[in-house]
Amino acid sequence: SYVLTQPPSVSVAPGQTARITCGGNNIGSKSVHWYQQKPGQAPVLVVYDDSDRPSGIPERFSGSNSGNTATLTISRVEAGDEADYYCQVWDSSSDHQVFGGGTKLTVL
Amino acid sequence: EVQLVESGGGLVKPGGSLRLSCAASGFTFSSYSMNWVRQAPGKGLEWVSSISSSSSYIYYADSVKGRFTISRDNAKNSLYLQMNSLRAEDTAVYYCARDGGGPNSGSDYWGQGTLVTVSS
Numbered sequence: 001s002y003v004l005t006q007p008p009s010v011s012v013a014p015g016q017t018a019r020i021t022c023g024g025n026n027i028g029s030k031s032v033h034w035y036q037q038k039p040g041q042a043p044v045l046v047v048y049d050d051s052d053r054p055s056g057i058p059e060r061f062s063g064s065n066s067g068n069t070a071t072l073t074i075s076r077v078e079a080g081d082e083a084d085y086y087c088q089v090w091d092s093s094s095d096h097q098v099f100g101g102g103t104k105l106t107v108l
Numbered sequence: 109e110v111q112l113v114e115s116g117g118g119l120v121k122p123g124g125s126l127r128l129s130c131a132a133s134g135f136t137f138s139s140y141s142m143n144w145v146r147q148a149p150g151k152g153l154e155w156v157s158s159i160s161s162s163s164s165y166i167y168y169a170d171s172v173k174g175r176f177t178i179s180r181d182n183a184k185n186s187l188y189l190q191m192n193s194l195r196a197e198d199t200a201v202y203y204c205a206r207d208g209g210g211p212n213s214g215s216d217y218w219g220q221g222t223l224v225t226v227s228s
Contacts, residue, residue, distance in 0.1 A: 001170070033214030035153070042203055042221060043145075043153065048214035086153050088214065095167045097143070097155035 002091040004100035011106045018074040020103045022087030025068060030089045032070040034063060037102075038083045046085075047072060074105070082107045110134040110217045112204050117222030124194050124226070130187035130204030130219060138162075138182035141207040143215055144189050146200035146224075156202070157189065172198075194226045 005023040012018040022032060032050050035043035045054050047063035050070065060075045074081055087100040116128040130142070144156040157178040158167045166178055177190040187204050201223050205215035 031212035035215075037153075042218040043205075043215075044218070045208075045214045045216050048208060048216070049210075049212040054208075054216055084152075088153075088155075096169060097145075097158065097167075099145075099153045099155060102152040 001094055001096065002089070002098050004087055004089065004098055006085075006087060006100040006103045008101070009104045009106065011108055012074075012077050013108045014077055014079060016077055018077050018081070018105055020072045020074075020085050020087075020105065022070040022072070022100050023068055024070075024089065024098075027068055027070050027089065028066045030065075030091075032063065032065050033088045034061075034072045035086045035088065036081075036083045037086065043086065077105075077107055079107050081105060110206070112206065112217055112219035114202060114204055114219045114222035117202065117224045119225045119227065120194055121228050122195060122226055125190070125192045126194065126224060128189040128191065128202055128204075128222060128224070130189075132185045132187065132204075132206070135206070137180075137185040140209055141165075142180060142187045143205045143207065144178060144187075145203045145205055145215070145218075146198075147203070147221075148197075148200040151200075154200070158207075159187070191224070194224075196226050198224060199226045200224060 034047040037043040050065040051063040111133045113131045143158045175193045179188045201221040203221045206217040208216040
């Protein structure tokens with residue numbers, strides 16, 4: 001089955017740039033979505049189809065995808081960005097959705 | 109305003125059954141694929157099942173295939189998850205989520221979730 005690998009944690013100072021990676025075999029050929037989840041809340045879609053933003057999501061959130069790694073980039077990080085972030089793809093070979101294990105973003 | 113409201117969670121013994129419901133409003137339910145995603149306490153997100161807008165296509169995670177059944181009633185704007193032969197490892201918050209509508213759109217709206225606890 002297809003596996004997505006994320007770092008368990010990423011730390012960044014306010015105002016700096018956070019990069020959260022999502023590794024998978026030839027993930028560049030897939031459409032990657034990213035979700036933000038704060039404690040006690042439902043996930044929120046922040047990037048879809050590798051690099052598109054839903055309405056209402058700040059431009060500070062961006063995504064890229066190439067080769068074996070997709071990346072969620074959060075520019076000018078704010079305290080309110082502290083959350084768990086998950087990547088997701090649809091694996092057409094198994095007809096399964098797949099989530100990465102999640103990355104906890106800590107704002108120092 | 110798009111709303112998804114899950115219900116039906118609770119405490120059930122191992123081997124028991126439970127039926128979750130998700131009431132949708134604020135959009136044309138019959139036009140969207142829907143998903144169930146769960147999250148065990150302190151763990152990450154796990155996809156459970158998906159169903160296309162007309163129920164023509166249904167998919168399950170290996171961990172629930174043969175035990176869980178997803179269905180929908182477009183006339184009632186409702187999504188369901190029938191869960192049988194429940195195990196302790198099925199304990200989780202279960203979310204229903206709407207697919208965005210396009211071929212590569214992600215799940216753009218989520219309910220607040222309903223907690224299922226499987227314990228003797």
